[in-house]
Amino acid sequence: xxxxxxxxxxxxxxxxxxxxxxxxxxxxxxxxxxxxxxxxxxxxxxxxxxxxxxxxxxxxxxxxxxxxxxxxxxxxxxxxxxxxxxxxxxxxxxxxxxxxxxxxxxxxxxxxxxxxxxxxxxxxxxxxxxxxxxxxxxxxxxxxxxxxxxxxxxxxxxxxxxxxxxxxxxxxxxxxxxxxxxxxxxxxxxxxxxxxxxxxxxxxxxxxxxxxxxxxxxxxxxxxxxxxxxxxxxxxxxxxxxxxxxxxxxxxxxxxxxxx
Amino acid sequence: xxxxxxxxxxxxxxxxxxxxxxxxxxxxxxxxxxxxxxxxxxxxxxxxxxxxxxxxxxxxxxxxxxxxxxxxxxxxxxxxxxxxxxxxxxxxxxxxxxxxxxxxxxxxxxxxxxxxxxxxxxxxxxxxxxxxxxxxxxxxxxxxxxxxxxxxxxxxxxxxxxxxxxxxxxxxxxxxxxxxxxxxxxxxxxxxxxxxxxxxxxxxxxxxxxxxxxxxxxxxxxxxxxxxxxxxxxxxxxxxxxxxxxxxxxxxxxxxxxxx
DNA sequence: CGCCGAATTGACACGGTTCAATTGAGGTGG
DNA sequence: CCACCTCAATTGAACCGTGTCAATTCGGCG
Numbered sequence: 001x002x003x004x005x006x007x008x009x010x011x012x013x014x015x016x017x018x019x020x021x022x023x024x025x026x027x028x029x030x031x032x033x034x035x036x037x038x039x040x041x042x043x044x045x046x047x048x049x050x051x052x053x054x055x056x057x058x059x060x061x062x063x064x065x066x067x068x069x070x071x072x073x074x075x076x077x078x079x080x081x082x083x084x085x086x087x088x089x090x091x092x093x094x095x096x097x098x099x100x101x102x103x104x105x106x107x108x109x110x111x112x113x114x115x116x117x118x119x120x121x122x123x124x125x126x127x128x129x130x131x132x133x134x135x136x137x138x139x140x141x142x143x144x145x146x147x148x149x150x151x152x153x154x155x156x157x158x159x160x161x162x163x164x165x166x167x168x169x170x171x172x173x174x175x176x177x178x179x180x181x182x183x184x185x186x187x188x189x190x191x192x193x194x195x196x197x198x199x200x201x202x203x204x205x206x207x208x209x210x211x212x213x214x215x216x217x218x219x220x221x222x223x224x225x226x227x228x229x230x231x232x233x234x235x236x237x238x239x240x241x242x243x244x245x246x247x248x249x250x251x252x253x254x255x256x257x258x259x260x
Numbered sequence: 261x262x263x264x265x266x267x268x269x270x271x272x273x274x275x276x277x278x279x280x281x282x283x284x285x286x287x288x289x290x291x292x293x294x295x296x297x298x299x300x301x302x303x304x305x306x307x308x309x310x311x312x313x314x315x316x317x318x319x320x321x322x323x324x325x326x327x328x329x330x331x332x333x334x335x336x337x338x339x340x341x342x343x344x345x346x347x348x349x350x351x352x353x354x355x356x357x358x359x360x361x362x363x364x365x366x367x368x369x370x371x372x373x374x375x376x377x378x379x380x381x382x383x384x385x386x387x388x389x390x391x392x393x394x395x396x397x398x399x400x401x402x403x404x405x406x407x408x409x410x411x412x413x414x415x416x417x418x419x420x421x422x423x424x425x426x427x428x429x430x431x432x433x434x435x436x437x438x439x440x441x442x443x444x445x446x447x448x449x450x451x452x453x454x455x456x457x458x459x460x461x462x463x464x465x466x467x468x469x470x471x472x473x474x475x476x477x478x479x480x481x482x483x484x485x486x487x488x489x490x491x492x493x494x495x496x497x498x499x500x501x502x503x504x505x506x507x508x509x510x511x512x513x514x515x516x517x518x519x520x
Numbered sequence: 521c522g523c524c525g526a527a528t529t530g531a532c533a534c535g536g537t538t539c540a541a542t543t544g545a546g547g548t549g550g
Numbered sequence: 551c552c553a554c555c556t557c558a559a560t561t562g563a564a565c566c567g568t569g570t571c572a573a574t575t576c577g578g579c580g
Contacts, residue, residue: 079419081505087422089415105401106408107510108415141365148366154414155349155368159339161421162347162466166536198559206422208537213560245341250367426568458527468569473528 023183024071024121027095031145031251034138041129041139045121046071052118059099059112067101067127070094073118074195078203079110088204090153091115093180095146101127102147116195145251152249161206164244169205170215171224172244174232179249190234194227283443284331284381287355291405291511294398301389301399305381306331312378319359319372327361327387330354333378334455338463339370348464350413351375353440355406361387362407376455405511412509413440421466424504429465430475431484432504434492439509450494454487 025042034042049071052058058075059068075092089110092098098120100106130140156176160169174194181192202212219225224240226233234240285302288294294302309331312318318335319328335352349370352358358380360366390400416436420429434454441452462472479485484500486493494500 077415079415081419081423085423087419089418100408103404103408103411105405105511106411108412109507109510110415144363145365148360148363151363151366151411151414152368154411154418155337155339155370158349158414158417158421159341159347161418162464163341163345197557204422209558210538210560211536214536217560247369250369251365457525469526470528470570471568474568477528 023094024069026183028142028146031149032138032141034142035136038129038136038138041125041136045069045123045126048122049119050121052114052120054114054116054118056114057111058114058118058120061100061107067123068098068120069123069126070096070098071119071121074115075112075118076115076200076204077110077112079108086203087206088200090150090157091177091204093177097123097146097150102143102150115200148251149249156249157204166205166207166211166215167218168244169207170201170212170219171240172246173201173205174225174234175240175244175246177232178234190237192232193230194232195230283354284329286443288402288406291409292398292401294402295396298389298396298398301385301396305329305383305386308382309379310381312374312380314374314376314378316374317371318374318378318380321360321367327383328358328380329383329386330356330358331379331381334375335372335378336375336460336464337370337372339368346463347466348460350410350417351437351464353437357383357406357410362403362410375460408511409509416509417464426465426467426471426475427478428504429467430461430472430479431500432506433461433465434485434494435500435504435506437492438494450497452492453490454492455490 022043024046025039028042029039050068052073070092072094075098077089077092078086079089080086092112099112100108101123126139127143129136130143153176156172160172164172177194178186178190178192186192198212198216199209201207202209205212207215216227220227222239224234224236224243226235240246282303284306285299288302289299310328312333330352332354335358337349337352338346339349340346352372359372360368361383386399387403389396390403413436416432420432424432437454438446438450438452446452458472458476459469461467462469465472467475476487480487482499484494484496484503486495500506
């Protein structure tokens, strides 16, 4: 009997768990070079934010005209089968687009919900600037990169679900989180917040909750990670990458700085 | 012992199996309304085609600058794990984009190979016209729809792999093929060509070849489909949709004509 | 006629699910 | 400040969907 429960506990280190508005700018600007004016526009996005409670829907097709971007928190897109089985299609982290506005004609039968308390910002100005004729080349490239990354994550997820064991899937998903949450602070400590329920992990990885628990226990016993209070600490990155067959995502031919 | 082998046989009904160049135009134009000039441009695409042998790579990142579009045949995007496990990420059918040019900054560690003999056409003119300032609004919308559909198929695949049983996955995938290959002829007969090996289906659905075989046998025994010589004939569409929890893909808020 | 890739089938093993019970942490009301 | 409630995590035991191994058959082709 472990004395520490694994994932979500209120006593979690909030300083690690909470992303600031500055995180949004630094994450997006790490994807491609932006002009000073463009950077300014990015940081102005956080002027009009909105807070969503956990477990609430943060986007639906009726709001397709209202593009938003994640500022902080965790969300996901999910679909239910008729008998109640749930599949999480992808996770939405700070800096990601909320909803389908990167591909505005898609209306998949899926809902987008907050997994934690979530802050989103209106991305209308971002889109307008990128599409405008006044030469915000960096921003339009940024949007393309965001869409490409989202697709790459879908590809990764398909390979995980199709051909990896429970153990490999779990390790691979954690490596993806690690790369997506990449910050200077995280590089130093190899810690990141993962405020997910084991049930949520199960519905993402196509496993049962019970087996997710057993898999996490085994990962800890094997010395890959420490997990407590919603914080993941990578212990043996090399082994994890070997176990999960990790391949860095490449953007533009070269490995993206933030996605090693 | 069945007297008829199930999938790929040379004696297959070639008239059903082979798509004509006209198919490309009719399929794409069914996605959204195009001007006469735009339709003309589409049919001119097939002037510069290229034939690829089965099992050969038909696109790679070195050719990112050469966008191509499927005219006939079947192809797929796939990834290998280090120990040889293969996962097929998506199938590429006539009318689909070959490679990543809809999202040009993505370089996933995947290869795109022909599953049958394949004919592709240069899509450079299509892109140029859609991006040009001379108002080919229909074409640029067409490209957006193509990208959205591709994403919707990825979402479907994730749900299949994550939360459906082998039987449900197989039925669901066949329904997707049915909808994607939708033609006037097919509506009448409910037949379509599926020139895939059971091993290919296995690597798509995350199953073993043996289990794919058993699943197909069961589907036939249950009276869902007839499968012979690479031709699938839908017997009980209603039951299939119920089994697979089929949800039509919607474009633009309303169910797309070709994707019911 | 004999070879080869694909399909088919049986027997058995195993990864992961299901069912059910227990523990732990945090929140709430008296 | 404690009894109680609830949700999440944890663990054991039995079960089963699917994988693995191996043998056989089928169809196409040289």
